[in-house]
Amino acid sequence: MDFNQQLAAFVLKILRHEEIPNIAVQALVEGFDSNSLRILASYTSVDYNFFEIQDLLKKIMLELNIQLPTKTEASKILISFYIDEIIEKKIDPFVGVENIIKDIYYKSDMINEKYVGDCLGIEKLYGLYDDYNEFTSRHFNDSNKSKYYQVIDKIKESIIKESINYKNNFIQKSA
Numbered sequence: 001m002d003f004n005q006q007l008a009a010f011v012l013k014i015l016r017h018e019e020i021p022n023i024a025v026q027a028l029v030e031g032f033d034s035n036s037l038r039i040l041a042s043y044t045s046v047d048y049n050f051f052e053i054q055d056l057l058k059k060i061m062l063e064l065n066i067q068l069p070t071k072t073e074a075s076k077i078l079i080s081f082y083i084d085e086i087i088e089k090k091i092d093p094f095v096g097v098e099n100i101i102k103d104i105y106y107k108s109d110m111i112n113e114k115y116v117g118d119c120l121g122i123e124k125l126y127g128l129y130d131d132y133n134e135f136t137s138r139h140f141n142d143s144n145k146s147k148y149y150q151v152i153d154k155i156k157e158s159i160i161k162e163s164i165n166y167k168n169n170f171i172q173k174s175a
Contacts, residue, residue: 001026002026002030003026003030004069004077005078007023007068007069007074008069008078009074009078010023011068011069011070012074012103013107014078017050020057021040021041021044024037024040024043024056024060025041028041035063036056036059036063037064040057040060071107071109079120080167082096082099083096083100084167086159086160087160087164093163094132096163097125098129100125105120105126122166124166125166129159132152132155135151
């Protein structure tokens with residue numbers, strides 16, 4: 001994850017507290033610099049003091065003149081990240097959608113209008129996630145194993161196609 005994506009993960013409380021210094025390391029890698037940033041990047045789990053790290057992170061934001069994204073902005077940043085990971089096949093499609101649902105959707109303050117996930121535009125991905133879970137929870141005998149794997153592959157292909165549609169229709173429109 002890049003610096004902006006890690007800040008989004010911080011806002012949504014996806015990162016563990018001891019991972020916060022990694023945000024500073026990534027910022028330095030990307031060319032940002034400040035005294036507080038260098039200090040935070042040097043922290044290890046031995047040095048870990050949550051309140052001190054929180055204070056340093058606030059100082060960094062001021063020194064770099066950066067604001068943390070809102071929860072809505074953070075949600076969009078991370079959905080975009082996971083969608084790209086799915087499309088580029090860097091992550092299993094099911095795992096990518098599961099991350100979107102568990103790390104972002106469930107932590108979102110947004111309210112659905114008609115379908116589960118429609119507040120973030122992920123209702124079709126959510127439906128495919130449910131299909132996958134429902135299908136894989138069934139027990140198949142050995143004679144049906146090849147059909148089982150065909151259906152699993154079809155659902156994963158559908159997740160990739162819907163991820164491309166999401167990127168083209170939702171991410172690019174909101175950018």
